[in-house]
Amino acid sequence: MHSAPSAGRWLESRRGRGVIVIDTMIFDLDGTLVQTEKLKARSYAEAAMELCAECTSCDAVIEGYKDVVGRSRREVAQALMHRFGLEEASRERMAALGVSKPWQAYVQVRLAIFNDLIEDPEVLRTNRWPQTIELLEIARSRCRRVALATTSHRRRTRTILDALGLEDDFDLIATRDDVEQPKPDPEVYTLVATDLAVDPAECLVIEDSPAGVRAALAAGMHVVAVATPFTLEHLKALDELDPGSLVEDHDTLIARVEQRIEELGRSTPTD
Numbered sequence: 001m002h003s004a005p006s007a008g009r010w011l012e013s014r015r016g017r018g019v020i021v022i023d024t025m026i027f028d029l030d031g032t033l034v035q036t037e038k039l040k041a042r043s044y045a046e047a048a049m050e051l052c053a054e055c056t057s058c059d060a061v062i063e064g065y066k067d068v069v070g071r072s073r074r075e076v077a078q079a080l081m082h083r084f085g086l087e088e089a090s091r092e093r094m095a096a097l098g099v100s101k102p103w104q105a106y107v108q109v110r111l112a113i114f115n116d117l118i119e120d121p122e123v124l125r126t127n128r129w130p131q132t133i134e135l136l137e138i139a140r141s142r143c144r145r146v147a148l149a150t151t152s153h154r155r156r157t158r159t160i161l162d163a164l165g166l167e168d169d170f171d172l173i174a175t176r177d178d179v180e181q182p183k184p185d186p187e188v189y190t191l192v193a194t195d196l197a198v199d200p201a202e203c204l205v206i207e208d209s210p211a212g213v214r215a216a217l218a219a220g221m222h223v224v225a226v227a228t229p230f231t232l233e234h235l236k237a238l239d240e241l242d243p244g245s246l247v248e249d250h251d252t253l254i255a256r257v258e259q260r261i262e263e264l265g266r267s268t269p270t271d
Contacts, residue, residue: 022261023202025139026192026221027132027170029150031208034160035127036118037230041065043114044080050109052089060084069230070209077103077110118156121163128164131250132206132226135257136169147172147192149205151182172196184211189219204261210238217241224260226253 030036045061061080068079081087081103090102097108117123139146147170150157154175161167172195179187193200200220207213207225216223217240226247227235235246244263247256 021202022204022222022264023143024145024147024193024196024198024204025143026147026149026189026203026205026216027136028205028207028209028212029148029152029157029160031228031231032206032212032226033129033132033136033166034124034164035129035228037069037208037228038127039117039123040114041069041230043110043117044076046113047106047110048080048084048086050113051086051093051106052084055086055089056084066230066233070211070234073107074103077106081106119159124160124163129226129250131253133164133166135206135254136166138254140169145171145196145198147174147196149174149188149192151176151188151211153177182211183209184214184218186215186219189216189221193219193221204257204264206257210234210241213238213241222260222264224253224257226250 027033041062042058044065045058048056048061049058061084064080064083065076068076071079081090086106087102090105093105093109094100094102097105099105099108136146148157148161150173152160152175154177157173157175158167161169161173172192174188174191174195176182176188179185179191181187189200189203189205192198193203201222203219203221205212205216205221205223207216207223208228209231213223213225213235222245223241224245224247225235225238225241232248235241245260247253
């Protein structure tokens with residue numbers, strides 16, 4: 001386990017010196033605390049095999065999903081369906097599933113599989129990101145506020161947090177049910193800052209996706225992006241993200257967050 005310095009170090013050593021202080025740390029959920037993208041990829045792969053086992057393999061679909069992660073359900077389903085020749089098999093399931101497009105049939109089969117995965121506490125615990133959860137524990141001792149900002153709906157958010165034992169670890173939880181626009185719109189992060197009465201410039205966001213990074217930066221917050229196998233290349237291509245704020249290896253996350261806070265502590269708000 002990482003050895004944390006004394007509580008309050010991120011704040012007390014710099015407060016009152018006219019420099020940037022990290023007062024609040026905000027965590028994304030999907031892909032950041034739990035490997036949801038891995039489960040999504042698995043659900044698309046298993047759905048493809050259910051539709052047409054001879055058309056492809058689970059491994060091939062999972063690799064294909066990396067190319068389309070972050071796109072809408074329709075775009076992901078259509079891309080994978082065309083890539084692996086699932087159109088006819090999907091079309092044959094349309095009537096039974098009550099949909100009018102082949103891609104919608106693929107999505108319905110995939111959602112049934114994904115929902116079973118996400119409702120299984122053991123699956124969620126097995127797919128947690130331990131390094132990010134450890135960072136959450138450290139943040140609880142060093143930051144005045146710790147929040148969660150996710151585009152998942154409230155029910156699913158509670159399901160995941162309960163399975164991970166994190167339901168009481170946040171001062172505020174903002175979900176898709178609380179905002180009009182999802183990430184990359186900054187609304188959810190602006191909501192957190194408003195409700196906690198904190199300065200966005202004193203917030204550090206832990207994200208895993210380009211959409212989340214864009215949302216946090218647009219809200220005027222600082223970001224450390226911790227990549228997953230599904231988001232790494234997309235994050236590298238993100239012009240808005242300082243390469244020094246990208247974590248490629250989860251084992252270096254806590255050290256990189258500490259370094260980023262030290263860097264901010266040496267910068268004035270007008271730098």
